[in-house]
Amino acid sequence: MSQQTELPELDSIGLLRYTWRQLTSMRTALILLLMLGVASIPGSLVPQRTQNPIQVGQYFKDSPELARWMDRFYLFDVYGSPWFSAIYILLFISLIGCVLPRTIEHFHAARAFPPATPKNLSRMEHHSTWAANGTELDVARAWFKSKRFRVLEKDGSISAEKGFTRETGNLFFHLALILILLGISFSSLFGMRGEAIINVGERFVNTPTSYDTLNYGKLYKDANLPAFMLTVDKFDAQYNLKTSAPEDYTLNVSLLRDGKTVVEEKVIKVNSPMTIGSTRIYLQANGYSPVVTVRDSKGDVAFQGPVPFLPQDANLRSIGAIKVPDADPQIGFVGSFVPTYVRDANGGGATSAFPKALDPRLLLAAWAGDLGLDSGVPQSVYRIDTSKMLQVGLKSLKPGESFEYPGGSIKFEGYIQWVNLNFVADPGKKFALLGGIVAILGLLASLFTRRRRIWIRVGSQVEVAGLAKNGAPGLDVEMEQFAQMLKGEK
């Protein structure tokens, strides 16, 4: 025999309501929280585009098929992926749905009186009874008042409750988490992040074209860029003589703000960025720019100036490219710069023994042909596509030395340092910080407050009992004190 259960029919509103209840239940929130934790694991094991684009590229080179599949599941952009966003958006909807009704309920509960003393106190925990002498109610009232219990007095009994801070703290903690998330979203809408490499001695004017990379939040416009101009005056790096590890970086800049006529002298260090309005400027990296002069066969200057090279190791062995598109045929130099020249012990080429420029060398390979700049394919400024070029010479240069190759010459004039500055506008961070502080305070309040009720009824006998919520410890001790005090033993 089969029995058919009739399910109540769900209309669309009922279904919505059901979904909402499920979503905002504590269990769902907890599962989502754990899922968020688990979902963030792959991002720490697989390189991420935002942090390590070079390693991601290596994945694509080593096993392109696998990498393509991984990319399909956003494994290189975990924290911006739809599935990661889905989890945290659901979690926060769940959180809001959980916390807001509780806040309203708590607000009402905090203003209400505690519920009346139960009829049968002997059923409650911590129950004890003894003969009355008549003054107990007054003593108890004073005691409750001094301990800041909220009380309800009725028919010779007092019902007292304390520990609302627990729920208040709990709610503040969760509201603060929502505030942190709002702060983050606010920054992603109205924030901005850019990078620029600037040679020492050069000027940076804050316009979009001055940046090497520039990312705006969805609602950030060119016009939001604060107007200023800064000149990199001096950069000083201190290194440990034994380990080559950097010890201190100091950058001196002159800043001219919009509408000001006075140039301000500022210092930027690694842990102390410069602040202009809501934009902060960070010293992120540094390196060397060899200064060269390239002449054609007639002796006319085809190129002159510093070219930033990219550091490859802790001793600042740097690589880069010098492109001379105006020469005919076009000339390119694939180069590496070593600040302190030594021969590689493993039989390789030149390498650097120390990050300061004690014995600088510029090692060049000259190529003639088509640089491919007009092909429309974006090119790295640090590399040359030599597929359509011919090598015409190899040379290692000390400062002041020249190298003549068929069709021209290059002179290594010297070097200057460059700094990489990070420009960040993060208007939401103060909300996130506020959220963080409130979260900790709320957490402390909720974890270290005990919520409990104490009752006393006085007739011919005194009856007391207590109840601790969430099984919080310590009520037995408190009840003992309470009873002793009532009996006048203390």
Add this chain to the structure above:
Amino acid sequence: MAVYTLAFLAHAVETAWAVKVPNDTTKTLDYKRTEKVARVATAMMILGFILLFAGVITRGVSAGRVPWGNMYEFSITGALAFTGAYLGALRKYDLRWLGLLVSISVLLTLGTAVTVLYVPSAPLVPALKSPWLVIHVSTAIISGGVFLLANVIAAAYLYLDKMESKGERTAWAKRLPSLELLDQLSYRLVAFVFPLWTFSVIAGAIWAESAWGRYWGWDPKETWAFITWVAYAAYLHARVTIGWRGRRAAWLCLFAGSTFLFNYVYVNIWGTGKHTYSGL
């Protein structure tokens, strides 16, 4: 020379604990008879704590900065925090049965630190030169010490639970406290230190904002700190709101603690990211 002093100190600490281990084992045979030995063992533990504290201070002096710049220094300070957490909890509860486990794990940590992780003291790289180093790292180390103590207790819970379900406790386990007490204790340790861990993560975020230009970047270390935070948050919710107790809670506690250890070991040694400084 400071380095030699330090090695000597570390070995002295090791010896102190080595002496303690046999004492503690004999103690369990007859509780009353060995009360004196137990006291000696605790005294040894305190002496070890003081010596290790001196060792950490010497290291700081020899490097001319707070001794929290690399994994060797984290390990010795972590061992110090772990012992401190144990001794602190000892003031309130009779945890001397735990002394054996605590001393062995400290011994192992120190052994690894001295042999594998040792690097000569050196100044800090520029990014680490900030008052936040003291705040962020000290709170993280203290949190770690207490988390691990909670973990050891949760593991002891699971072990005893298994033993009891098979029948009687064996002789040496008789003087361990009841399962409920262990359960309560590991919860209280976590509840006590979770706000500190939250603070440590936020302090790290504030520092990251001033050093790296963003307060959160899903750097592997940050990610795992977040995972640890989530795991402990889930643990607290499971206990307080859903009312998990006993075995399930202990497993969750162990899981959360292992995310912390993973962060410390894996991310420091094999991980990439901005938290890797000076090799180890």
